[in-house]
Amino acid sequence: MNFIIQFVNSLTSGGGAYQFLNHILNGISLGSVYAIIALGYTMVYGIAKMLNFAHGDVIMVGAYVCFYTFGALRLPGPLAPLLAVCAAAAVCTLLGVTIEKLAYKPLRSAPSLAVLITAIGVSYFLQNAALLLWSSSPKVFPNFFVLRTVDASGETAVLRSIQFGSLSISFVTIVTIVSCIVIMLALTWFTGRTKMGKAMRACSEDKAAAQLMGIDVNATISLTFAIGSGLAAIAGALLCSAYPNLVPTTGSMPGIKAFTAAVFGGIGSIPGAFLGGLLLGVLEIFAKAYISVQLSDAVVFAVLIIVLLVKPTGLLGRTIREKV
Amino acid sequence: MKKKLLCALLALAMLFALAACSGAPAEEPSTGDNTETNAGEEPAPDSGESGEEEAQLSGETGEEPGGETSNEASQPTDAPAPAGNAFKLGGTGPLTGGAAIYGNAAKNGAQIAVDEINASDSPIKFELRYEDDAHDAEKAVNAYNALKDWGMQISLGSVTSKPAEATSAESFADNIFSLTPSASSTATIAGKDNVFQMCFADPNQGTASAEYIGSQNLGSKIAVIWKSDDVYSKGIRDTFLEEADAQGLQVVSDQTFSDGNATDFSVQLNDAKTNEADLVFLPMYYEPASLILAQASAMGYAPKWFGVDGMDGILTMQGFDASLAEGVMLLTPFNADSTDEATVKFVTEYEKRFGEKPNQFAADAYDCVYAYCQALTAANATPDMDAATINGLMKEQFTTMTFYGLTGTESGLTWDASGAVSKSPKGMVITNGAYVGMD
Numbered sequence: 001m002n003f004i005i006q007f008v009n010s011l012t013s014g015g016g017a018y019q020f021l022n023h024i025l026n027g028i029s030l031g032s033v034y035a036i037i038a039l040g041y042t043m044v045y046g047i048a049k050m051l052n053f054a055h056g057d058v059i060m061v062g063a064y065v066c067f068y069t070f071g072a073l074r075l076p077g078p079l080a081p082l083l084a085v086c087a088a089a090a091v092c093t094l095l096g097v098t099i100e101k102l103a104y105k106p107l108r109s110a111p112s113l114a115v116l117i118t119a120i121g122v123s124y125f126l127q128n129a130a131l132l133l134w135s136s137s138p139k140v141f142p143n144f145f146v147l148r149t150v151d152a153s154g155e156t157a158v159l160r161s162i163q164f165g166s167l168s169i170s171f172v173t174i175v176t177i178v179s180c181i182v183i184m185l186a187l188t189w190f191t192g193r194t195k196m197g198k199a200m201r202a203c204s205e206d207k208a209a210a211q212l213m214g215i216d217v218n219a220t221i222s223l224t225f226a227i228g229s230g231l232a233a234i235a236g237a238l239l240c241s242a243y244p245n246l247v248p249t250t251g252s253m254p255g256i257k258a259f260t261a262a263v264f265g266g267i268g269s270i271p272g273a274f275l276g277g278l279l280l281g282v283l284e285i286f287a288k289a290y291i292s293v294q295l296s297d298a299v300v301f302a303v304l305i306i307v308l309l310v311k312p313t314g315l316l317g318r319t320i321r322e323k324v
Numbered sequence: 325m326k327k328k329l330l331c332a333l334l335a336l337a338m339l340f341a342l343a344a345c346s347g348a349p350a351e352e353p354s355t356g357d358n359t360e361t362n363a364g365e366e367p368a369p370d371s372g373e374s375g376e377e378e379a380q381l382s383g384e385t386g387e388e389p390g391g392e393t394s395n396e397a398s399q400p401t402d403a404p405a406p407a408g409n410a411f412k413l414g415g416t417g418p419l420t421g422g423a424a425i426y427g428n429a430a431k432n433g434a435q436i437a438v439d440e441i442n443a444s445d446s447p448i449k450f451e452l453r454y455e456d457d458a459h460d461a462e463k464a465v466n467a468y469n470a471l472k473d474w475g476m477q478i479s480l481g482s483v484t485s486k487p488a489e490a491t492s493a494e495s496f497a498d499n500i501f502s503l504t505p506s507a508s509s510t511a512t513i514a515g516k517d518n519v520f521q522m523c524f525a526d527p528n529q530g531t532a533s534a535e536y537i538g539s540q541n542l543g544s545k546i547a548v549i550w551k552s553d554d555v556y557s558k559g560i561r562d563t564f565l566e567e568a569d570a571q572g573l574q575v576v577s578d579q580t581f582s583d584g585n586a587t588d589f590s591v592q593l594n595d596a597k598t599n600e601a602d603l604v605f606l607p608m609y610y611e612p613a614s615l616i617l618a619q620a621s622a623m624g625y626a627p628k629w630f631g632v633d634g635m636d637g638i639l640t641m642q643g644f645d646a647s648l649a650e651g652v653m654l655l656t657p658f659n660a661d662s663t664d665e666a667t668v669k670f671v672t673e674y675e676k677r678f679g680e681k682p683n684q685f686a687a688d689a690y691d692c693v694y695a696y697c698q699a700l701t702a703a704n705a706t707p708d709m710d711a712a713t714i715n716g717l718m719k720e721q722f723t724t725m726t727f728y729g730l731t732g733t734e735s736g737l738t739w740d741a742s743g744a745v746s747k748s749p750k751g752m753v754i755t756n757g758a759y760v761g762m763d
Contacts, residue, residue, distance in 0.1 A: 019598055026590035067643070136458070137424040138611050140643035143618070161622055170622040243587040244618050245611060253584065288591040293580050294552060 021167060023289050024282060029173035031281020033242055036180045036235045037258030038265065038273035040228040043187065046268035047204045047224040050104065050112065053119040055232055056255015057126035058096060062088040062233030063240045063250060064134055067141055081144040081237075088233035096229025097222055104225075105218065123252070130248035138247045141240035145171035172242045179238065183231060184274045190227075191270070200224060204268070257284075264304055266317025275315055410449035411700065411707050411714075413438070413693070414471035415480030415505075416491060418459040423484050423609060425637035426685045427456070430483045430505050432678050433686030436670065437693035448700045449707070450693065457482060461490040468494050476500065477711045478718065480692055481519065483685065485509035485526075485556045492519040500711045501718040503695065505688035508633065509555050513743035518715050520722050520743040522688045522695070522731070524657060526556060529632045530563030532749045533605065533655055538571030540751075540762075542653070543603025543628055547577035547596035549589070549616065551608050560607035560632055576601050581612065589616050593625055603628040610638035617648040629653065633749075636683040639757060646757035655749035657731040658684035659761045667730050681758070684731065691729035695737075698727060 037059060044052045070084035103122050107115050161170040191197035202210040203220045211217050239254055240246050257280065265276025280300060287299035307315065415434065417427030431454040438452045453474060455467035464487030471479070479495050481504030482488035488507030495502040496516035503520045504512060510526060513519045524532070537543060546568060551557040561578075568575055576599035579592035593616065596604055604620075604627050606613050613635055620626070631638075631654040638649055660671050660681045670690060674682040682690075699721035705714055722743075726736040732747045739745050751762035 019594065022594055023591070026588070026594070029590070030588050071643070131420075135424075136421045138614075138641060140614060140618075140641050140645065142643060143622075143645075161624055163624070168624045172622070243615060245587070245615055253587070284585075285588070285591055288585070289594070293585070293591065294582060297584055 018167070019289075023285050025167065025169055025173070027282030027285035028177065028278060029170070029242065029281070030285060031261075031278035032173065032176040032180050033235070033239050033254065033277075034258045034261045034280050035274045035277025036176065036183065036231070036238060037254055038262040038277045039180070039183055039187065039270065040231045040235065041259050041262040042265070042267055042270060042273040043231070044224055044228045045262070046270075047200045048104075048221050049204065050115045051119060051259070052104075052225075052228070053116070053255070053259075054099060054122040054126060055228065056251035056253075056258070057123045057130075058092055058099075058229050058232040058251070059236040059239060059255065060130060060246075060248060060251035061095060061126060062092045062236030063141065063246055064130065064139075065091045066233070066237045067139055067240070067246055070142055070144075085234060085237050088237060089230045092229040092233035092236075093226045096225040096232070099229075100222055100225040105221075108218075127248050127252070134248065136248055138245050141244040141246050143172070143244065144237070144241050145175050170242075172238070176238045176242065179234065180274060180277075183234070184270055187227075187270050196220070196223060260301070260304060263314055264307060266314030269314070269316045269318070272314055272316035279315075409707050410442075410451040411696075411705075412453070412475050412477045413450045413480060413696065414453050414455070414468075414474065414476035414478075415482070415689075416455045416457040416464050416467040416471070416487060417483030418487075419454065419456040421458040421460075423459040423611075425610070425640055425683075426506065427454075427459075427483050429637070429683050429685040430454075430480075430689035432674065433670075433682060433689035434480060434505070434693050436673055436677070436686075437690040437697075441693065441697050446697060446701070448697050448705075450696075452693075454480075457484075457487045457491075459484050459487060461487050463487070464491050465494060467491075472498065472500070477707070477709070477714055478696060479503070480505060480689065481512070482507055483689075485512060486554075488512045489555070492516055495519065498711070499715045501715040503692050503722070505692045506633070506685050509559055511555065516743070517741065518719055518743075520739055521745050522692050523633065523684075523745070524747045524749060525744055526559035527563040529655060529749065530560040530565075530607065531567040533560070533607075533630060533632060534564050534567035534571050534573065536655065536749075536751055537603065537605075537630060538568075538573055542630065543573070543601075545574050545576045545599065545601045545603070547579070547599065547601035547604045547627070548575060549579050549581065549592045549596070549604065549606055549608070551582060551586070551612065552580040553582040554608070556609075556634065557607050561605075564605060564607065586612050587615065589619050590623065592616075593620050593623060596627065597623075597625045601627055603630055606631045606635065608632075609634040610636070610641065614638055614641060614644060614648075617652070618645075621648055631655075633657075633684055636685065639754065639759075640680055640683075646754075649754045650756075652754045653762065654752050654754075654759075656684040656752055656759075657747055657749050658682075658687035659750050659752060659759070660687075661758075661760055670730055687730045691727070691731055694729055695722075695727045699725060 040055050041052065044050065044055070066084045066088040069087040070080055073080045073083060099122055103118050104115060107118060161168040191200055199215045199220045202213065202215055203217050207217050240250065258277065261276040261280040262273045264280055265272030265274070283303055284296055284300050287296040291299055417430050418424050419427045419431065434452055438450045442449050453471060455470050457464035457467045464482050468491045479500050479502040481495070481502040482491045483506050485507045488504050489509060489511045492502055492512050496518060499518065501518045503522060506523045507521065508523045508526045508529065513521055537546070548561055548564065550561040565575060577596045579595055581589065581592065606616065606629060613631060617629065629652040631652060633656050635652065635654040636656050638644065639646055660667070670687065671682060674686060699718055702725060703717040703721050705717050722739045723741050726738050728736045737745055737747055752759045753762050
């Protein structure tokens, strides 16, 4: 009862509205990171019908590649981050396709449980390989999104956020949301309008029938993994720009939360992943701010359970009627 | 098909194992070792795929122990103490993982002290060995057992609190005397008459921090952000709140986080900001602290920051933007900028060997070895004594002796029977990317 009173009080008191807005902004900022990771999950699930639990760890690999390329390049201006993200995307795409070829393709006709366990295995393999390669001492990811301004007296000021009155939004948040929307639109267009995209949707509906129609199912699934892993690299760079600690387990917790977001929004649905990610982020911040920090995850998952009880396919999930 | 896959995976695993080996500091003895084991293995059955696979498998398993022993064997080469007439001194610490900066600093500090003592004409010689515990209680007990098998006679305990609570119980049961450089929780020494601390205890840190803030008028409205699932953090926070009350400091925001949600601190920082806290107290390790500093800077919140000894190490994180930590204050028992002769000598040697300024963990471990040296000399202990005998002698020495080291005050350090040390923290502030004494 207490927290409801606290909630109402904080809304009606003077600083409450400002606080509330601030929490929404922080929630959107956290949620947009979840959303961009969830896009990768939902894409692979929608087409290959498998949960790629190694997605979070591909993100971590992407972030490490980005970190080291950026450190090695030492170029001025926005060129270095761009090149670093491109390098990370290339490495992750290759990694994703390799993982699919080595670990998932031999199990194409195996029960889905076997694939799930393999995915968890791949996730641990990546984490431990990263531990060996890059050691577990934390790296601090550089903040790509800063404005360096030189004022009249010649002093360089580093801007990390924009001020709207007393509210401040960091550049990372803006970039994350914008790239999230762009990626979502591009993916929707790709799966809906292009030939490869149509092949993907065909595979997701019925692999056998798609094959009969002359679609190369294996190539299509590989392409899905390539795109999903490429997105993971971008997600890694954005995740670590917002929360700059890079360790081999960086990807696992956001990965699980993003998976939750994908289920929340309706797994397999691209706009659903976006919506689910944002809502999850806002919910988490609200639960932390108005209920309790320790209980925040419990609250978030309780809401998830309720949503799934009412709408088992998630917010934007398609209801598939089983025909007998 | 599956066999090929297995082969490919094994080859990959070998590659990683090799990459890991090459990261180890001493390679020369390891290569000799490896070629030997491989040469022994290779002429084994080689016809057919399965044979090849077996050879690869055994090659890999043969390699790993080789790599590890060579890694351990590299330590005595640093300290040319003849085995047999040196005291076997062991310790566990996070040499990898999130708290690796502490473990490595302590190991390096202890190594310098051991090398100095072994090179001097002191009758006491040491053989030092550190095992990795990755800041994990379970791994720490395994590491401790490995040290016991090696024949450890006296122990440097564990570097961090969580593992130390586990290993100190073991060394109490085994009658092996333990002096931890930096495990500051009270549970580490509580109820164990042979476990001593070189650092001041957590409650002491909380009280001292509050006193310091109060007496120096650093802030009037205080926010505390602490880690609710960490004994270290909770211990400091609890005593800080008590003393803050006594000092008339107003704690306007008291926020927590835990392992699962240690990435986003916007709520905690917002709470501090809206409650107009002008000083934020961070009783935690440097990893979350670095995130808090970065996020506060991104949201344009710039209060005074006050940390404890866990903050030490933040500047040596790879890629950390030191400007974020500008003006951060922390309490440590050691000041690397101090101009007294012993400190200067230690700092120069440490910088020469490891390329960075030593933090308090290095200094604490250095002091531990010298305290042992003093106690062993006074007790006329010899390396052929068993651990239990030395245990009895050390208990007697440590409760009666006064030790003068790098850390602590000019009047020297003494220990009471519980194992706690008399030591006062020094206030430091980060200025231009370096620690500077506040007074």
